[in-house]
Amino acid sequence: MGGGLEREPIIVARDVWKIYDGGYTALSGVDLEIYGGEIHVLLGENGAGKTTLLKILSGAIRPSRGSIFVRGERKIFRSPGDALRRGISMAYQGSSLVDGLTAEENIWIVARAAGIDRDELGEEVISTAKDLGYHLDPRSRVSTLSPAEKQALEVSIAINVGKLAVLMDEPTALMSTSSSQILLKLLREHINTGKTFVITSHKIREVAGVGDRYTILRRGTRVATITRRDLDDRDIIDVLAKHMSPQGLETYSLGTFGTIDSGEEILYVDNASIADDRGIEILRNASFRLRRGEILAIVSIDGRGVKEICETIYGLRRPRSGKIYVKPGARIRYIPSDVSRVSILDMPVAINISLRSIVSGRIALLDLEEIEARAHRIIEASKANIPSIWKPLKSLSGGNARRVIAWREAMDNPDLLVVEEPTANLDIASSQSIAMLIRSIASRGAGVLVVTSELEDPSRIGCKWLILEDGFLLDPSSSKRVRVIPGAL
């Protein structure tokens, strides 16, 4: 710990809960103490609640329950501007900059909200960005900047405007590796001027040498807060890794369920690169094969690229380069993570179950008997709790709606089944039954590709898996450097 640490924490969160409008619980009773002059790293998987917690501390959203104390005074910020005036700034993961304005104008907006001199701030920000390796023209429009430059600008603004504390959500996510390292060094220099930093990350290795203290979040609760003291980088990695994934993922079983020996190849991805909507490559030169009866999981550590990979295999997107071969005539079905993307929420459950045949067939009168029969078949198999098949789909709970759509897709005799985030936001029972479904579909001779951000999914399903990190696919069983905690390094 640095010598300048204060005894009293400057920011304290007590029993903070956040339940979003849809009913999703992002935080359930989190405590956190931030001391003046420290670099505090929030670690956790995708969905652990890191971003939500930062947003609450910065006034972007309000907690559903719980208290925040700033310098001992109970304080829940009403807006980011409110927090800024108290010297707490935040750099968001997605850019919070105004695209249509210039870099300079964006700086002025923040200066005004924080009540500080705009020209002075402008100079500081441009100079910080320069330190990071980004030469920004203050008069260039934000929309013309690259994602990395935008993040550098946003981070530079936050560093210079937050007199008390600077909160940064995945500050290095879009920057180059060298800039990321500079940034983390830069934080250390700023600490000496009396600032405090709270940053989130999912990359243990990257932040191992950075933090004074680490808080590990898991599914909306605090697992542990670890003080660095005299642990060296290797030790801290081990300690953090153990806490981040209690079972240590040693329990995952390699190999597949069902018959894999004689399965014909159903999917062959050959040196494919896939870009997201912003043009950032989320998969680079990846090659893998999938045979009938096989299950393969791709685990994206930061959750990036999950949807894009699924959509590309299903055929909704084209790879930027490389080839994706699906056996000709193969029937592909796709279970997305978000039911609303593939259903009409205000139409009855039964219609949604038959939507594929209704929409792709000839124009005809609705065969209500068949629709009803199919609905009962799917619902019975899925064990979803459906009060009436003629009620709109949106009247179901999220878990039940997902079951219905998952079983609808899986029971359509696919040759290739693509499953996106099989267990996201599901309770343990539902997660297990989805895992069972995947295994049984594979044992019936389908190839199943699971793409997920949940580290535990491969062990839950019991399948081979690959790690997706920084766009590259890694094999956890053959790579030595990922031995401690596969995926997090």
Place this chain on the structure above:
Amino acid sequence: MLARSSSIVTGVLIVVSAPLLAISILSLVSGVGVSDTLYWVFWGGFSPTQIPEAMLRATPILITSFGLSLAYLARIWNIGSEGQILLGAVTSAWIGLHLGGLGILGIIVSIIFGGLCGGLWALIPGVLRVYRGANEVFGTLVMNYLALYLVSYLLQGPLRSPTSLFPETALLSKDLWVEPLIPGTRVNAFVLISPAVIVPATYILIARSTLGIKLKVVGDDVEKARYYGVETGRVIMITMFLSGFLGGVAGSSEVLGIHHRALPSISQGYGYLAIPVAVIASLEPRLILPLSIYLGGVVNGIEVAQMNLSIPSGVSYVIQGVLLIASLPMTRMGRR
């Protein structure tokens, strides 16, 4: 479900009250008692003797809104029906002038050509939308003005009857006239056949067929449609053509059943009046007939009121404009 039914109720309230509100304000402005005006509007629209005329005016609204309701279900906003009606009418008359003596066959051919012309006219903005990404609202709206001037040119020039004082075509041969079926009224076969066909067809297609759901998927989200393998572009062009075709047929029905020639005032803004009707019918198809008759009656009633009171003659345009503006928020209805 609740959201849907409450938007239907709101929509109906808007369609019912907007014209009455507009005409009340206009009569206040022109110094006429509101109660007098409303009396004449209702008498002219809905008294027993006037019901046949209301039905007569409801017919083109009904035919047009049938096609539009299918397009609107897919959230394809054809608002160019007025132009499609006008061109359908002129084409129908022009072809009809060459079909004298063919009787019922001539009538059918004339209707089909009217429909084809309306359909092709609507297809232009449809194609521009699919292949060039041009917003179909602007496309169809601009095509209205093109149609208006084109029709005006045709009726003043090449198609103008040499014997007429007005810019209009010659009268069709008598055997192409769709004559009134009820003596003493102008109620012709179009007035009786269209509801008999369109009312069940709208209901079945929208609420009971796979087409309704397919259109709804397209209207919901292009990505969703792609997930199910629907070719959105094809759906857009087909519904555009179909809604334009029915607009053309509506224009044709006015030519064959009422005026027996094409003239510039052949559509009393039916293409605009059909828009709010179609928006609501796409949510609740059973309302297509009552709303068409209501607006037909109001249009007729306003004309009667104009004749009896000193209300400015442009009032029907104001009503069309008010209804069109009122339809805009309704296009968001029944959606999340």
